[in-house]
Amino acid sequence: xxxxxxxxxxxxxxxxxxxxxxxxxxxxxxxxxxxxxxxxxxxxxxxxxxxxxxxxxxxxxxxxxxxxxxxxxxxxxxxxxxxxxxxxxxxxxxxxxxxxxx
Numbered sequence: 001x002x003x004x005x006x007x008x009x010x011x012x013x014x015x016x017x018x019x020x021x022x023x024x025x026x027x028x029x030x031x032x033x034x035x036x037x038x039x040x041x042x043x044x045x046x047x048x049x050x051x052x053x054x055x056x057x058x059x060x061x062x063x064x065x066x067x068x069x070x071x072x073x074x075x076x077x078x079x080x081x082x083x084x085x086x087x088x089x090x091x092x093x094x095x096x097x098x099x100x101x102x
Contacts, residue, residue: 010035052098059098063091 012020024031028047037044066087073079 055098059091059095063095066091 020031020034023044024034026046027034027044029037029044034044070084070088073084074081
């Protein structure tokens, strides 16, 4: 069964249609999805670049490597706790920057 029960037609002039199409392209949303977000007062963000997913995967792998190094270092008393905490904080900061879209 259809989730949305109400249909509303909308007439646009050429300029309005071009603006809508431009917003759809930038956000990666359909016109319907974009308009629903606007109606509900949600922020419409630009879609991330194509390399974004690969960058997140790489950053996640770096974080995993740092965790493994930290585990090894703690087990072998190779580095002190503050150095481990600093490395982990830098990875978390980089992760947040990428996730927030720089």
